[in-house]
Amino acid sequence: MNRKKFFQNISFISALIQLQKIFSNPIKISSKKKSVLVIGAGISGLACANKLQQNGFDVLVLESDTKIGGRIKTDYSLGIAFDQGASWIHSPKENPITKLAKEAGIKTFLTVNDNVEIYNKKGNLYTENYIDTLTINYKNAQEEIIKNGDKNNSFEEVFKTLYPKKLEQPFWKFMLSADLEFDIGGDISEISSLYFQDDEVFEGEDVIITNGYGKLADYFAKGLNIKLNSPVSEIDYRSEKIITKTKNEIFESDFVVLTVPLGVLKKKIIQFSPNLPQEKIDIIQNLKMGNVNKFLLLWEKAFWDTSLQYIGITPDTKGKFNYFLNLKKFTEYNALMTFSFGKYAYISETLSNSEIIEEIMGHLKIIYGNKIPNPKNLLRTKWGENKNAFGCYSFPTNGTTSDDFDKLSKSVNNKIFFAGEHTSTKYRATVHGAYLSGLREAEKILNYI
Numbered sequence: 063m064n065r066k067k068f069f070q071n072i073s074f075i076s077a078l079i080q081l082q083k084i085f086s087n088p089i090k091i092s093s094k095k096k097s098v099l100v101i102g103a104g105i106s107g108l109a110c111a112n113k114l115q116q117n118g119f120d121v122l123v124l125e126s127d128t129k130i131g132g133r134i135k136t137d138y139s140l141g142i143a144f145d146q147g148a149s150w151i152h153s154p155k156e157n158p159i160t161k162l163a164k165e166a167g168i169k170t171f172l173t174v175n176d177n178v179e180i181y182n183k184k185g186n187l188y189t190e191n192y193i194d195t196l197t198i199n200y201k202n203a204q205e206e207i208i209k210n211g212d213k214n215n216s217f218e219e220v221f222k223t224l225y226p227k228k229l230e231q232p233f234w235k236f237m238l239s240a241d242l243e244f245d246i247g248g249d250i251s252e253i254s255s256l257y258f259q260d261d262e263v264f265e266g267e268d269v270i271i272t273n274g275y276g277k278l279a280d281y282f283a284k285g286l287n288i289k290l291n292s293p294v295s296e297i298d299y300r301s302e303k304i305i306t307k308t309k310n311e312i313f314e315s316d317f318v319v320l321t322v323p324l325g326v327l328k329k330k331i332i333q334f335s336p337n338l339p340q341e342k343i344d345i346i347q348n349l350k351m352g353n354v355n356k357f358l359l360l361w362e363k364a365f366w367d368t369s370l371q372y373i374g375i376t377p378d379t380k381g382k383f384n385y386f387l388n389l390k391k392f393t394e395y396n397a398l399m400t401f402s403f404g405k406y407a408y409i410s411e412t413l414s415n416s417e418i419i420e421e422i423m424g425h426l427k428i429i430y431g432n433k434i435p436n437p438k439n440l441l442r443t444k445w446g447e448n449k450n451a452f453g454c455y456s457f458p459t460n461g462t463t464s465d466d467f468d469k470l471s472k473s474v475n476n477k478i479f480f481a482g483e484h485t486s487t488k489y490r491a492t493v494h495g496a497y498l499s500g501l502r503e504a505e506k507i508l509n510y511i
């Protein structure tokens with residue numbers, strides 16, 4: 063055996079001893095106070111951790127990613143704030159995030175949905191009258207679908223029965239994706255025909271965050287003990303103390319608050335001993351995680367009408383780069399953001415950057431002519447394959463019921479508590495829903511002790 067190999071073996075053995083030590087002695091989060099391990103540093107986890115820490119608990123947050131924020135994350139690599147996940151505060155007047163966002167130094171801009179021009183695939187503008195009429199018909203159709211809906215039929219199935227021809231019409235495809243699939247997250251073939259609108263929305267227009275939603279996560283993270291790069295793989299709650307394992311460490315705590323997204327729960331990345339109650343396992347399997355992707359394109363000069371808020375186009379493929387947000391309206395950047403929705407959100411993840419640019423430019427050239435230049439930069443998301451989320455947000459599908467989201471929030475043995483957007487029927491798929499769910503679980507623990 064040469065020296066180098068011997069040395070390698072020694073370091074291997076000492077690493078093994080070190081690992082053995084780590085695994086045989088769980089890290090106690092606290093020896094004096096009640097301790098809580100919060101899994102996930104998204105807004106629900108951070109809000110929960112904050113509240114418990116303020117109330118005298120010893121709290122540790124374990125986060126699998128290299129950054130905090132989860133589905134609130136801002137990429138500043140091009141200068142402009144590109145929010146990869148959430149962008150809007152929905153109906154800010156009543157929304158609890160509004161006050162917190164101000165405290166976090168967040169700036170906002172009122173987005174007006176009506177400030178839009180929509181073009182057909184030949185580049186002709188739809189008239190205001192046409193858009194207004196179709197919008198009313200679309201709202202009426204949603205009501206009809208709920209009336210004729212069934213627990214085991216998807217939105218699309220009921221829609222096709224009621225309106226056999228409409229799904230072939232480009233403007234309907236536009237509304238069903240840029241509005242419905244964006245809002246709910248899933249493809250219309252999977253969205254429940256009964257429960258797609260049973261969540262609650264506050265009144266009023268939305269505001270978009272102009273300097274990065276990530277600031278909200280940073281604000282909540284101040285003063286918290288957060289361990290990044292720590293994906294949890296096991297939770298053992300057979301004894302009084304809960305044992306939680308990551309790849310290299312073991313933790314011991316009195317309570318665990320689990321805030322990982324529904325997509326992560328569905329993939330069974332975390333093993334539980336004993337298994338979670340069957341009802342919870344079934345709901346996790348049945349509820350769905352949707353997919354929406356965002357694409358930010360940056361140019362030297364704007365070639366579009368910069369007074370517009372939104373630009374729409376109605377291509378043949380549903381959900382394909384059909385809605386553009388004009389960021390020049392509220393930033394100094396010549397930038398547009400577009401989206402992929404429903405089934406096309408998954409297809410877009412298989413395309414290279416140059417293919418994405420070609421497809422998007424194809425749509426913009428229909429509107430603005432062939433001479434417009436390619437963007438100098440593109441930023442994009444792939445939420446479907448993101449291993450910390452496996453999708454954008456949760457939604458009800460065939461066989462699920464309205465209260466399944468609330469049922470997911472039931473704690474197990476008063477030891478494992480569940481927070482996250484997917485645990486709120488009322489406010490699922492939103493930042494405020496996730497935030498309120500974190501406070502709700504902190505409150506439960508405070509009431510329990």
Ligand SMILES: Cc1cc2nc3c(=O)[nH]c(=O)nc-3n(C[C@H](O)[C@H](O)[C@H](O)COP(=O)(O)OP(=O)(O)OC[C@H]3O[C@@H](n4cnc5c(N)ncnc54)[C@H](O)[C@@H]3O)c2cc1C
Pocket residue numbers: 101102103104105106107124125126127130131132133134146147148149150151152292293294295321322323326331332354355356445449450451453454455481482483484490491492493494496
């Ligand atoms: C594209 C997109 C657009 C959106 N737009 C809006 C919007 O405009 N307005 C709005 O209100 N909402 C919007 N949302 C929804 C909103 O972002 C989410 O509902 C909210 O941020 C979810 O917070 P959360 O704490 O429940 O989950 P997350 O933010 O996902 O936090 C969960 C955390 O758990 C971590 N984690 C995962 N697995 C493990 C593991 N094994 N161990 C440890 N940690 C783990 C994750 O990395 C993550 O940080 C959008 C979401 C997306 C994706």
